[in-house]
Amino acid sequence: MADIQPKFIVGRKIRTGRKRSRSFWRNEHFAGYIWIIPAFLFLLAMLVYPLLYNFILSIQDVTHITLLRPNKDFVGLRNYLAVIKDSTFPLVLKNSFVFTLGCIFFQFVIGFALALLFNLEFPLAGTFRGLLLVTLMVPTVVVSVIFRWMLSGDYGLINELLVWLKIIPRGIAWLAEPDKALFGVMLANIWIGISFNTMLISPGLTAISPQLYEAATIDGAGAIKKFYYITLPLLRPTILIVLFLGFIYTFKIFGLIYAMTGGGPVNATTVLPVYAYKLSFAHLNFGQGAAANVLLLLILFIVTSFYLSLTSREEMEE
Amino acid sequence: MKKTLKKIILMLISLFVMVVLLFPFYWMVLTSVKQPGEVVTSPPILITTKPTFNEYYEVLTRLAMGRYMRNSFIIAFSAMTITIILGVLAAYGLARFKIRGLQLFLILLLVFQFLPDVSLVLPLFIIFSKIDLLNRYISVILANVMQQLPFVILILRPYFLKIPKALEDAARIDGCSSGGTLWRIIIPLAQPGIVAAAILTFLFCWGEFVFALTFLSRNEMQPVTIAIYNAIGQYGIRYNRLMASSTIAIIPVVLIFIFFQRYIKGGLLIGGLKE
Numbered sequence: 398m399a400d401i402q403p404k405f406i407v408g409r410k411i412r413t414g415r416k417r418s419r420s421f422w423r424n425e426h427f428a429g430y431i432w433i434i435p436a437f438l439f440l441l442a443m444l445v446y447p448l449l450y451n452f453i454l455s456i457q458d459v460t461h462i463t464l465l466r467p468n469k470d471f472v473g474l475r476n477y478l479a480v481i482k483d484s485t486f487p488l489v490l491k492n493s494f495v496f497t498l499g500c501i502f503f504q505f506v507i508g509f510a511l512a513l514l515f516n517l518e519f520p521l522a523g524t525f526r527g528l529l530l531v532t533l534m535v536p537t538v539v540v541s542v543i544f545r546w547m548l549s550g551d552y553g554l555i556n557e558l559l560v561w562l563k564i565i566p567r568g569i570a571w572l573a574e575p576d577k578a579l580f581g582v583m584l585a586n587i588w589i590g591i592s593f594n595t596m597l598i599s600p601g602l603t604a605i606s607p608q609l610y611e612a613a614t615i616d617g618a619g620a621i622k623k624f625y626y627i628t629l630p631l632l633r634p635t636i637l638i639v640l641f642l643g644f645i646y647t648f649k650i651f652g653l654i655y656a657m658t659g660g661g662p663v664n665a666t667t668v669l670p671v672y673a674y675k676l677s678f679a680h681l682n683f684g685q686g687a688a689a690n691v692l693l694l695l696i697l698f699i700v701t702s703f704y705l706s707l708t709s710r711e712e713m714e715e
Numbered sequence: 716m717k718k719t720l721k722k723i724i725l726m727l728i729s730l731f732v733m734v735v736l737l738f739p740f741y742w743m744v745l746t747s748v749k750q751p752g753e754v755v756t757s758p759p760i761l762i763t764t765k766p767t768f769n770e771y772y773e774v775l776t777r778l779a780m781g782r783y784m785r786n787s788f789i790i791a792f793s794a795m796t797i798t799i800i801l802g803v804l805a806a807y808g809l810a811r812f813k814i815r816g817l818q819l820f821l822i823l824l825l826v827f828q829f830l831p832d833v834s835l836v837l838p839l840f841i842i843f844s845k846i847d848l849l850n851r852y853i854s855v856i857l858a859n860v861m862q863q864l865p866f867v868i869l870i871l872r873p874y875f876l877k878i879p880k881a882l883e884d885a886a887r888i889d890g891c892s893s894g895g896t897l898w899r900i901i902i903p904l905a906q907p908g909i910v911a912a913a914i915l916t917f918l919f920c921w922g923e924f925v926f927a928l929t930f931l932s933r934n935e936m937q938p939v940t941i942a943i944y945n946a947i948g949q950y951g952i953r954y955n956r957l958m959a960s961s962t963i964a965i966i967p968v969v970l971i972f973i974f975f976q977r978y979i980k981g982g983l984l985i986g987g988l989k990e
Contacts, residue, residue, distance in 0.1 A: 428893065429812025433820075436805035436864060443861040444827060447838035454838065464841065511732065519725040525733050527976055532736070534968050534979070536922030538940045539961045542947060543739045546746065546954045552755040554742060561758065591736065649831035652924035656944050670833040677837045678929060690834040697829055 448694075454687035461681035476688035480676070485664050493668040496583055496654075497647045501640060503587045508594020513628075515595070516602045526599060529592040537589070541656035544585035548572055555584075572658050575665040582654050582666050586647065593646075594639055601635035602628070634708070641704040645697055669693050747771070747958035754955045770959035778956075780942065780963050787938035787964075790852055790927070791920035794859035798916050801860070802867035803909060807897055809868065810875035811883075821872075824865040832862060832925045840929050850933045858926040863916045870915075874908030875901060911978040914971060921968065939964045 455477070458470040480486060515526045532540075547554045550570025559565045571581035605628065613623045629636075651670040654660065660667035660675060667675070673693055677686025746754060748766035774780045809817065839858055840849070848854040878901060886896045902909065924940045931937050937945075943960050950956050972979065 429808045429814045432808025432812070433805045433814065436801040436868060439801055440827070440861065440864060443839075443857055444830075444835065447835050447842060448830075450842065451834060451838040454841070459841075465845075514725070514729055514732070517725055519722040519729070521726060522729065525729050528733065529736065530976075530979060531740075531969070531972050534918050534922075534972055535965050536924070536940050536943075536968070538922070538924055538943050539743075539965055540739075542943060542957050542961050543743050545947070546958065547739060547742065549952070549954075551952075552757055552759065554759055557757060557759050588736070588739065645829045649829075649833065651831070651833045656924070656947065670831055674833050674836070674925070677840075683837060683841065686837050690831075690837060693831055694834055697831070701826070701829060 451687050451690050454684060455691050457684055459682075459684040459687070461683075464683060472684070476684040477692070480685050480688045480692065485667065485672070488664055489667050489669055489672045492579060492664075492666065493648060496579060496586075496650075496666075496668050497644060499583050500586045500590055500647050501643045503583075504590030504594050505640065505643060507587070508591045509598055511591065511595045512598035512602055516599060526595065529595055532589055532592045533596070537653045538656045540585055540589060541653055544581070544588070545572065545657055548581045548584070573662055575662050578658055578662055578665040582657050585657060586650065586653055589653075590643065590647070594643065597639045597642070598632070598635060601632050605631050634711075637704070637708060641700070644700055648697060648700075649693070669696070743958045744962055746954050747962045749955055751955065755952075770955045771963070774956060774959045774963065778942070778946065778960065780939070780960060782935065783937060783939040783942040784963065784967075786852075786936060787921055787940070788967075790855050790859065790923075790938055791917050793852070793856045794863065794920045795913055795917045797856065797860045798863045798867050799909065799913050801864055802871055802912060803897075803902065803905075805864075805868045806871035807875050807901060810872045811880075821869070824869050827865040835861070836925050836929050839926075843930060849930055850936060852931075852936065854930040855923070855926050855938075858930070859920045859923055862923075862926075863919060867912045867916060870912050871905065871908050874905040878904045907978060910975070914975050914978055918968060918971060 456471060456473060458472045458475075463469050511529070515522045548556075548571040550556065550568050550573060553568065553571070555571070556565070556568035560568060569577060572578050609627050609631075610623055613627060618626070648668075649670055650668070651674060654666055654668060654671055655674070658666040660671040669689065670693060673686050673689035676689050677683050680686075745761075745763060747770055748768065749760065749763050750765065750767055753760045753763060808814065809820065814820065835858070839854075843849050843854045848857075882900055882904075883896050886900050887893075891899065921938075922940060923938075924944070927938050927941050928944065931941065934945075939960075943957070943964060946957055946960050
């Protein structure tokens with residue numbers, strides 16, 4: 398599974414540094430570091446260092462020929478220029494944003510609707526909500542093969558259904574036609590993302606006090622008004638975080654697409670992570686692959702900063 | 716009366732939604748047990764009267780699916796063990812002691828989860844090739860630990876914060892060392908959190924794709940995700956075989972999900988949006 402791991406949720410309660418009297422301080426100060434040093438060193442060696450190393454690779458001439466040389470030529474921004482000027486790069490960016498925004502839109506709307514549905518009181522509501530999580534736990538490559546089969550041009554289930562409903566006259570090779578393939582991979586990812594959105598929105602809905610709705614009912618508000626004036630405003634922080642995380646986790650998706658289409662046909666489904674991976678491991682141009690990685694990180698960094706500044710500004714206004 | 720009717724209608728709607736959403740899994744299992752002639756048909760056959768397990772036999776013998784499953788297990792289990800050990804220690808330290816730069820450390824752990832695996836696979840590949848770790852399980856295990864550790868520390872810390880400090884002080888007074896306190900008091904009390912973290916780590920590592928794809932080129936070392944990926948190329952449109960491999964690959968996921976569902980839910984929703 399991997400690509401959209403619902404991990405972050407943990408993040409919000411983290412601001413609870415313990416307060417302790419000063420006399421304890423010195424003693425426990427050092428004791429604390431001993432516990433975190435193993436993890437700290439591990440992440441330093443396996444995560445921070447590789448990230449810095451990636452940056453260094455991006456300004457060097459690194460191909461399969463020069464890879465094992467001790468000293469590689471410094472090339473400045475030449476790798477970046479090569480990536481940006483590449484004729485497929487605009488298409489890659491477009492694919493990335495269409496894929497990400499398209500997926501977010503549908504999985505958010507459907508996920509929100511399901512969260513609303515499962516928030517109502519009826520037997521098995523909790524079971525259904527729990528069952529949804531299974532789609533997040535399944536390895537993405539399994540999702541890839543299932544949807545390859547369902548989207549197949551010959552005898553694929555989705556084509557059979559659409560033809561039977563007379564929506565299309567005959568089967569479409571969803572993953573083989575350049576103008577349709579991106580929709581094909583989006584469908585698979587939306588399917589995963591629905592559960593992700595429902596899972597994150599549900600607790601926010603449960604947290605809204607039923608008394609608010611009761612009061613609104615007494616005042617004569619209908620379902621739509623209640624949704625618009627109570628649910629949406631109270632859910633705003635949840636919605637923002639869901640959309641933000643949705644963007645980050647969708648923008649960096651690699652495995653699902655790579656296993657479904659390999660980025661093809663003719664780059665129709667090549668998003669930025671797939672592009673960066675193929676520069677490195679298909680074209681063996683590691684320097685350019687590293688530069689594409691940095692560009693990917695840069696986009697994620699900009700989006701993260703935007704989200705953080707938005708939420709911190711709102712917190713200050715409150 | 717009206718209320719009961721409404722509830723039944725809601726339940727039926729939800730049931731329909733769930734059937735649609737979970738249909739791909741049904742289709743996977745169904746395709747895997749269909750007779751060869753029933754797989755590609757128009758209109759599609761939605762139920763099979765005489766299921767066959769022939770493809771499972773083929774996949775387990777000819778495709779050596781058992782070996783790939785074993786490889787996945789070795790990788791996921793080792794990564795889980797290392798992650799939990801490092802994670803428990805760090806989460807305990809971050810929960811119990813005054814750490815300078817605590818905020819920064821926690822924010823970094825949060826941000827580390829936003830990093831694309833693709834951005835780390837290239838530098839790690841080059842580093843591992845230099846120190847000769849490619850085509851060894853340890854390369855993928857280390858990469859998996861790296862990817863899961865920030866998450867594990869963040870979900871464990873709230874569990875440790877919830878344990879009353881007084882219990883620890885009591886243990887100290889009774890002569891327990893700080894290691895002993897962790898082992899005898901803290902870990903048993905934080906057990907639901909640790910189980911949740913361990914399960915999620917195992918499942919994420921079980922499904923991991925890009926590190927294994929890149930670091931393990933030797934067929935006999937590859938995990939089940941890569942075996943399925945390779946089977947796409949090999950068996951292209953023999954969908955019953957592909958679906959049989961996929962079904963086998965998710966059996967452990969489903970079992971874990973059935974037995975540990977409440978832990979999974981708790982782990983995913985810890986803190987955070989539940990406020």
